[in-house]
Amino acid sequence: MATAMFQKLRLTKQTSQPSRKDSILPSSPVGPPSAASLLGLPPELRNAIYECLARDTALTLALKPRRSKRPHPICGLLLASKQIYSEFRPLLLASARISIPIADFDFGTVIRAVEAISQDDLRALAANRRFYLTLFMAHAPKQTDLEGLAAWLGYRAEAEQEKDAPPTDQVPLHTLRFRYDAKIDPARSMVSRRNMRVALLTALIRKIAALGGQKNHTVEKRRMMRDLYRCKDELMGVERRADGELEKDIALTASTIDSPFFGFQGSSGVPVGGY
Template sequence: MATAMFQKLRLSANKTTLPTRKDSILPPPGGPPNAASFLGLPPELRNAIYECLARETTLNLALTKRRSKRPHPISGLLLVNKQIHGEFRPLLLASARISIPVADFDFGTVIRALEAIPEDDRRALAANHRFYLTLFMAHAPKQSDLEGLAAWLGYRAEAEQPKDATAPTSEQVPLHALRFRYNAKIDPARSMVSRRNMRVALLTALIRKIAALGGHKNHTVEKRRMMRDLYRCKDELMGVERRADGELEREIALTASTIDSPFFGFQYVPQYR
């Protein structure tokens, strides 16, 4: 199941088809590329085209235990032929917006999938600055949710630890080289309370619960990144625009310093329809 994370991006040799039109931009099967073909363009131009397409592409990779009856959409350029697939795939994984949904704060599936990523794909993903983990929640964080969050942050913190300099070096890209950003999808149950206020309240509760994990002195790189990204999600919900990152960092520090306060928690005023 974990190895299927990028299965839909793979090219099957027996499914490779080439256009038969005489005015095709591709060379004839088995023939060398000509000047009028896409593969006849200089590599620099092809890479520029690949990068433009990759930046406009969004990949939603659902890690489910069951095989979906509805196949995930595949970027059509990957299906042209093996050469274009081999050239475009690394740039796609390095530049596209990639989102992996995380339901019920179960990061176990994500971890297993990450550890099964082929080395070439991992190298490309390590350069991607738009690699998101999207947290889905419909209620205030439960104890099981916090355990899942703590396990994920502990996994990432262990990966961030410096390795022994005397240990033999490896050519493989380590998992901690992958940089994740975080997004949140809040879908509260129907109630008399304003849904917008409820979303803000649930997201605030999640941020403060994350701040409380391990105490305010235990702020790992991944924990701060998660809080920073979730604060940006909250600002977007509230229509707040921060002019400087320093303001956001001060609010994160304030949240961390008040987790032991008797007033710690979230409150909102119900707005009845």
């Protein structure tokens, strides 16, 4: 099921399509492509066109069935022909901005989908540096949310250990580099909704920092915190001049998670965090 969902690439927004009169695709699928058609161009020119289109495309991979009877439109060029599909799809997966929505911090669907997709798709996605997991939240993280986050970070830490394993023909899962952003829709409040969004995002960052304590700052955990800090900066209108400033804030958050002013101690003695 996950494989089928990954095969249905959906556009985030409907893009304007050229009219039939202006289309550069061949008017008839029968016979060899003409010189004026896309398939009539040299392969290097076709790849250049594919890459330009892929970079300007935003895709949403909905891993759960949509309630709406109107699905997102499929990326049209994939439907042009089998040859264009086979040529364009790898470049699309490697270059487009791809987003997977995550509700209630449930990463299970992502794990199942990633483990079920083909090696060719996995290889293309491993080259993508705009592969986002979008976290939806409307309240401060609950205990169940923290459990979902901890399970995901543990899964990614196990994948990271594959770097030391003997090489195989399979694409290692640790080569997938996920990015993170957040869509925050707080409940109605007397205070500014912008301030509430900043407060909820700050709470989430601190909860993530507290997971496992200071000594458990894995690569994925630091990437998640770094990307969410950037979301927070965007909300606050802050523009950082250097990445070093961001790293200092991350280090400061990590160094204060054991502070009594930060939160409270759980039953196991591990700081739970707060804001």
